[in-house]
Amino acid sequence: MANTQRRYTSRSNRPNKPSTNTILNALIGLVVVLIIITAGFIFLGNDEPEKAGDEDSTKDTESAETADGSQEEAEEEVDPEDQIGSEEIAEETEDSESTEDETASEEETTTEEESTTEDSTTGGTVTSTPSDDPLVSERIVNTAWKPIGTSQTGEHTSVYSEGHVDWDEKLKAIAYTTGLSADNMIVWRISNGGSPQKSIGVVSSKDKEEKYRVYLEWVDGEGWKPVKMETLKTLDGAY
Template sequence: MEERDPKFSRVGRKKKRSNQLLNILIGAVVILILITGYTIISGGNDDKADKDTASDDNIDLVVDEEQDEDDSEKGTEEQEEPDDISEERASSDGASEENDSERNRNEEQSTDEPGTVTITEGDDGIVKETVIETAWEPIGTEQTGEHVSLYDGESVDWNEKKKAISYATNVPESNLIFWKIKNGGGPQKSIGIVSTKDQSEKYRVYLEWVDGEGWKPVQMDILNTLDFDY
């Protein structure tokens, strides 16, 4: 039986223990490295999650602030709109009232403006219609000095009366029969009764004298008949 060297046996056992201890240390280092790596990775994910959460919170905050601003602006617009509508309505009402006032003034003035014609139905069998036209003007005159109304059938004043009657009726003197020209109730007033030569149209014209300007028609009756006392 072979005997082993006791020295060799001790050296072998020491070497075996050293290998075991080294393996334990290596295993511990590996475990430590794994733990450290996991911690780093886990911590990074948590930081990223925290950052994402913070980013989401910031986004929500910005959205909320924008929403608050929109609501604030909307509220301001809603408050301003009724005022704007009221102002527009007041302006429109004011313009309407102004237009109505202007229209009323124009209607009042139209009764006095040249060219206005007033026609009134006659109230008896003699007068068919009475016409008053504000556009009538004095016909002019050749007379000078103090005016004297004449009914002599030949004077300048008499002929100017005929001219004024023709002007009012819009019928030429050559187509008129002058049935009568008489005093109209005053020294400067006259009345002429005339008809067309075929007597289809019959008139009674009221004249007034305007100093320096001549005879002016002021009223004309369109007659139904000449059968009355004139």
């Protein structure tokens, strides 16, 4: 009887061990909790970049709309009258530049065509201009040319007869203009220059190397005055 009681006491005093089912259930619960936590991290982590991306996209869209709006407002603020005024100013500027270019070209052409020198003997200005006339090499004007004087009195009448005083004075004016002496000058023709007080003389040196056409005008009380001389290329057709 005493042994039986000891055995019972010994068994009843042993600690209770957890059952296998309890352990398994605890492990399963822990795994489930871990799975839930992991899934939460995954879903929450993916959702935040998407929100950030949506926010950036929204900001970009708003910036683009703001820029477009500002551009449209700027375009709307431009006054059509201001645009027309700007176009007119641009056209005027172009016209002014074109006019300046044309003026510069004309000045360059004039400089190339004309040459002006000072006559040291007479103190006048000699202007020489090339000619497009196939008979004429150049045209010369000298501001120092003066009337050659006259012995004629009263009302002047232009005469084209050799030996007459008016004829002789014409020859004197032509020699003065061309520099040809009387003994080295051939007179090819002296004719009316378009009015009673104008004459034209065509002369050359005796060797015909120098050929001239001289334009004269009568000055009352002072005689015939040369106004222009042309250096000729040929005598054919010159008179």
